[in-house]
Amino acid sequence: MTTPLVEMEGISKSFHGVEVLRDVGFTLYAGEVHALLGENGAGKSTLMKILSGIYRKDRGVIRIRGAIQEIDSPRRAAELGIAVIHQELDLVPTLTVAENIFLGREPRRRRRVGLDRGRMLREAREMLELLGMDLDPALPVERLSMAEQQMVEIARALLRKSEILILDEPTAALTEREIDHLFRVLRRLKQSGTGMVYISHRMEEIFRLSDRITVLRDGRVVATMRTEEATFEALIRQMVGRPLEMRYPKKSVAPGPERLVVEHLSVPGKLHDISFAVRRGEILGVAGLVGAGRSELARALFGLEPVRGGTIRLDGRPIVLRHPRDAIRAGIAFVPEDRKRQGLVLDRSVQDNVLLPTLSRLSRWGWLARGRERAEAETMIARLSIRPPDPARAVRTLSGGNQQKVVVGKWLFQTPKVLMLDEPTRGVDVGAKREMYEIMHALAREGVAILMISSDLPELLGMSDRILVLHEGRVSGRFTRSEATQEAVMIAMAGGA
Structure with a gap:
């Protein structure tokens, strides 16, 4: 029988007396894509961090190509041919694309006098072209979109020609077209003998790409x-220990009068003549490829982008949004795409984060009412089922799904009139997704108008009452729920009629 590239036996790991992995076994063969599934907190990332040298196992054995290895550092893992594409981006924003791709492996000129920047730019461009990305390798990473930054991460891992590749939610910020490019590259790597561990909450990807599946x-x-032996329903049952009746539990809410009306809105260089309306109790999905202007639209409506021309009316009254405080006072809330950098203060507690927008209501003469703070935080934790239910726990230690609940929860003490959600279920498991959908439905029943921006087309089709499609900063399509099909929306996303 072929010797596995990776063989993990009896792996156990505890943190502060809490066992997070118990006698786990996992194998990976050359030329195989082995999917690793489980809810947030199931142990997937911990297992892979042990394989990549970030954590030390408590018990168990790891064999690489048949030989027992102690992987005590990321450097040792790299020496063994193990590369990781993390869910959270690991780039230096002020360095260029090429510098990030070559970070730690920079080529030197002859006689080691300075870096060979010409070679770096040339090889970085070749790697990006392999990924189907027309991206200038001389650009600073901080000027790239989330999807483009993710592709730089992938290019950096591929440059090292590792035989063992761990991909942790690599498509979370990518569009369908970019996912297609990535999968073509991964299939070529598979044919060349690379073994890949693939972690994703997107079940379509698992069935489309993987050869075997392990559920934690x-x-x-x-x-x-x-x-080929798996079914969607069986995997869900194994992951969560219970059946999920519906994947997208859309509930009918009779929409009320128009709540937010946008007419001829423009943002220089980003949005052009955008007009739409969203009613009370309605979920308006916003679709588009990366660069289409989806996030820029939400940012403009939250006072984060300079608006030039057009009008915005809320409940029939014109409003001007020059700063986020203007949006908050008007009753507009925004859950950004990058929750860790833009939505949370990671080192502060759940209580501190969830109360951020309402501190003035909880203070008197500049002094905070600590008892009332904790009571309010506990109320929101219970309402959203944030786990573990500890107001003092640092947000950094929560799973992705629970972090997302904290970002949403901080806007709910005073029910917003409009809630904008940019990639609301990015990087969260199927159970947490359903909980997020239930939160959206509860808010819709209360009359909140919801704008949901998503790269997940099945999610848009399953959850939206209507869909607005953007292409290169302009509206390219409008669909009711009955009119919206995957093909029609994708054509509009690509700029077709």
């Missing part, structure tokens, strides 16, 4: 199977 629940392996 509560730190244990509950199933390993060939992908």
Whole structure:
């Protein structure tokens, strides 16, 4: 029998006395894509961090190409041919694309006098072209979109020609077209003998790409199977320990009068003549490729982009949004795409984060009412089922789904009139997705107008009452729920009629 590239046996790991992995076994063969599934907190990332040298295992054995190895650092993992594409971006914003791709492996000129920047730019461009990206390698990373930054991460891993590639939610910020490019590259790597561990909450990707699937629940392996033998329903049941009746539990809410009306809105160089309306109790999905202007639209409506021309009316009254405080006072709330950098203060507690927009209401003469603070935080934690239910816990330690609940929760003490959600379920598991959908439905029933920006087309089709499509900063399509099909929306996203 072929010797596995990776063989992990009896892997156990505890943090502060809490066991997060128990006797886990996992194998990976050359030329295989092995999907690793489980809810947030199931142990997937911990297992891969042990394989990549970030964490030390408490017990168990790891074999690489048949030989027992102690992987005590990321450097040792790299020496063994293991590369990781993390869910959270690991780039230096002020360095260029090429400098990030070559970080730690910069080529030197002859006689080691300075860096060979010409070679860096040339090879970085070749790698990006392999990924189907027309991206200038001399650009600073901080000027790139989230999707473009993710592709730079992938290019950096591929440059090292590692035989063992760990991909942790690599498509979370990518559009369908970019995912297609990535999958073509991964299939070529697979044919060349690279073994890949693929972690994703997007079930379509698992069935489309993987050869085998291992499911973790509560730190244990509950199933390993060939992908062709798996079904969506069975995997969900194994992951969460219960059936999920519907994937997108859309509930009918009779929309009220128009709440937010935008007419001929423009943002220089980004948005052109945007007009739309969203009613009370309505979920308006916003679709578009990366660069289409989806996030820029939400930022403009939150006072983060300079608006030039057009009008914005809320409940029939014109409003001017020059700063986020103008939007907040008007009753507009915004959950940004990058929750860690733009939506949370990671080192502060759940209580501190969830109360940020309402501190003035909880203070008197500049002094905070600490008892009332904790009571309010506990109320929101219970309302949104934030786990663990500890107001003092640092947000950094929560799973992705619970972090997202904190970002949403901070706007709910005073029910907003308009809630804008940019990629609301990015990087969260199927159970947390359903909880997020239930939160959206509850708010819609209360009359909140919701703008949901998403790269997940099935999610848009499943959850939206109507869909607005943007292409290169302009409206390219409008669909009711009955009119919207995957093909029609994708054509509009690409700029077709």
